Amino acid sequence: MSITPLAAVPSARRTAPVFRGRIGRDARSGHYAVPHRYRLHLSTACPDGLRLAVGHSLLGLDASCPVTLLPPVPDCPGGGHSALRPLYEASAHHYTGPALAPVLSDDWSGRIVSTHAPDILRDLDRFGPQGRTRLYPAGLESVIEAVERMCAEGIEEAAQRAGRADADPAERAAALDVLLDTLGRLERRLGAEEYLADDRLTAADVELWVTLVQLDTVHRCHLDAAAVHRIADHRALWAYARRLAARPGFGRHLDLDGIARRHHGRCQGLEAAGAAVQILDWAGHAADSPDASRR
Incomplete structure (x- = not known):
């Protein structure tokens, strides 16, 4: 299986890199939609975190993609969360910036898949059984x-x-x-x-x-x-x-x-x-x- 390396993309609005890994539709993508592999880390006090929490619930992913809730106010300088630091350090060489939420992580590797909330919600939409309601239905x-x-x-x-x-x-x-x-x-x-x-x-x-x-x-x-x-x-x-x-x-x-x-x-x-x-x-x-x- 070919694994596409995570890409850390600088952001003008954040001092931390934005990871833009995507969950594909099959094993060839490296990150593919399989239950119990991925985990969301978010605070529902944050708008992006609230969007992901709502979408996650509407998609019925409680059992297949667990959520780790973070405190409303980050506990590290620069707006970071100490609980996320191991993920950032494992995903970016010599990382010293803030460990920002939300994060979609890969429990298999202990690394970050994505910190880009719109991508994460679209990728979560690929989870779950066929035939269920989708948040991003074709044509809309x-x-x-x-x-x-x-x-x-x-x-x-x-x-x-x-x-x-x-x-x-x-x-x-x-x-x-x-x-x-x-x-x-x-x-x-x-x-x-x-x-x-x-x-x-x-x-x-x-x-x-x-x-x-x-x-x-x-x-x-x-x-x-x-x-x-x-x-x-x-x-x-x-x-x-x-x-x-x-x-x-x-x-x-x-x-x-x-x-x-x-x-x-x-x-x-x-x-x-x-x-x-x-x-x-x-x-x-x-x-x-x-x-x-x-x-």
């Missing part, structure tokens, strides 16, 4: 990718710019317009459909739900109250978020205390009046999940 790739861009640029980045205390007021207003326009387009879609793509639950819904969690639990803390009320006025969008929070696989992964601790440990911005205007009762809706009693 472009729709899912469009939602991912909307979430990253139209919601996440726009909300950050709109809440920057050191930005020009006109810049903040423009960013808020982008955010509201994006939410409006999603509102119109969800006013007529239960899900974002082909009336079925897909990775697009995982992406949007986690982005809405971040918007309400993190980004609104830096917005003024009027802006938060305008955001909350998208009733179909937040009803959709509430429905998913009450579903098995979504709400049970919410660590609201961990999200708050992570935010306060990383954030350099100023709190604004919007911090007092909670849009959803996430804890209450998560408690409505049918499997809440197992948390």
Whole structure:
């Protein structure tokens, strides 16, 4: 069997390398989809970790791909986790940077397969029995990718710019317009459909739900109250978020205390009046999940 060496790719957003190994469809790929070989290491307080935790549950991989949960606040300088350091040191020669999460590791070799969350979720979609529901169904790739861009640029980045205390007021207003326009387009879609793509639950819904969690639990803390009320006025969008929070696989992964601790440990911005205007009762809706009693 030919093993493709792991490639550590530098990232402008991280000081640690991004490992981009992929899980193939057969043994020729080196990393192939076999039960009990791989392990996820993540914190659900981190957006990428929450996406992976939700996707992992929806795919029913608890038995075939175990998850190691990490603390919300990293315990090493530079944002790293001491529990991940042996994996990084085994995977990158003379590695001295932070051991960042999330990580998909190979228990057979004790090395990292990938630290790139979008690749990891797509590869996990290859696990499991044939015929089950897929998060990335054939023919919907472009729709899912469009939602991912909307979430990253139209919601996440726009909300950050709109809440920057050191930005020009006109810049903040423009960013808020982008955010509201994006939410409006999603509102119109969800006013007529239960899900974002082909009336079925897909990775697009995982992406949007986690982005809405971040918007309400993190980004609104830096917005003024009027802006938060305008955001909350998208009733179909937040009803959709509430429905998913009450579903098995979504709400049970919410660590609201961990999200708050992570935010306060990383954030350099100023709190604004919007911090007092909670849009959803996430804890209450998560408690409505049918499997809440197992948390």
